[in-house]
Amino acid sequence: MLPNVHAVRVIGAQAYLLVERDEITLVDAGHVGSGRMLRAYLTRIGRSVEHITRIVCTHGHPDHIGGVHEVAAWSGAEIYLHPADSERLRISFREVIANFSPGPIVALLTRAPAHAQPLEDGDELPVLGGLRVIHTPGHTPGSVCLYSPTHRFVLVGDMLQRVRGRVTLPNQFFSDDMTLARRSIARLAELDAETILFSHYPPYRADVRETLRALVS
Numbered sequence: 001m002l003p004n005v006h007a008v009r010v011i012g013a014q015a016y017l018l019v020e021r022d023e024i025t026l027v028d029a030g031h032v033g034s035g036r037m038l039r040a041y042l043t044r045i046g047r048s049v050e051h052i053t054r055i056v057c058t059h060g061h062p063d064h065i066g067g068v069h070e071v072a073a074w075s076g077a078e079i080y081l082h083p084a085d086s087e088r089l090r091i092s093f094r095e096v097i098a099n100f101s102p103g104p105i106v107a108l109l110t111r112a113p114a115h116a117q118p119l120e121d122g123d124e125l126p127v128l129g130g131l132r133v134i135h136t137p138g139h140t141p142g143s144v145c146l147y148s149p150t151h152r153f154v155l156v157g158d159m160l161q162r163v164r165g166r167v168t169l170p171n172q173f174f175s176d177d178m179t180l181a182r183r184s185i186a187r188l189a190e191l192d193a194e195t196i197l198f199s200h201y202p203p204y205r206a207d208v209r210e211t212l213r214a215l216v217s
């Protein structure tokens with residue numbers, strides 16, 4: 001794969017370790033209990049969980065942030081999540097009853113990370129020569145994608161999926177707003193990327209711009 005970008009199989013998803021000489025950034029952490037798998041992987045590459053300084057959440061679904069609590073407790077890493085998903089995770093039972101749909105129900109059952117730092121559209125994280133945060137609502141209100149202009153990859157979380165190998169729109173059942181999702185994907189289609197990194201599928205390497213334009217046209 002890409003140098004310094006490690007996809008790690010965790011419970012229910014793939015996490016990414018962005019490995020640099022003196023620090024490691026973790027993107028997503030699988031379901032609760034995934035921490036030991038990340039720890040084992042880091043040992044295999046001669047690093048340790050204490051090297052993780054930052055945990056970036058692509059969104060607030062339990063298969064992405066479940067393992068964040070334990071890894072943050074072990075490493076003391078700072079957690080980053082878009083405020084719209086932090087807000088969503090504070091949903092009350094009453095609000096769920098008023099809007100009985102998968103997004104709110106899942107949020108009610110998911111534990112929010114304590115003290116998450118807000119991520120905003122356009123933020124640039126000091127990772128692998130600069131990692132740009134793109135706010136891409138649609139799957140959840142606070143979904144973000146991470147774009148590396150240097151390495152020309154975009155890490156999309158659940159904003160895109162692959163069905164029989166083809167890149168497709170996010171899962172309709174678990175997504176909040178497909179109109180918004182299409183608009184977000186149209187923004188991704190403007191990036192100069194050659195690799196898409198997913199949370200649940202193998203990477204896609206091709207003409208990303210063409211593929212995404214065709215998807216939302």
Ligand SMILES: [Zn+2]
Nearest residue numbers: 059061139158
């Ligand atoms: Zn999701």
Ligand SMILES: [Zn+2]
Nearest residue numbers: 061063158199
């Ligand atoms: Zn997911």
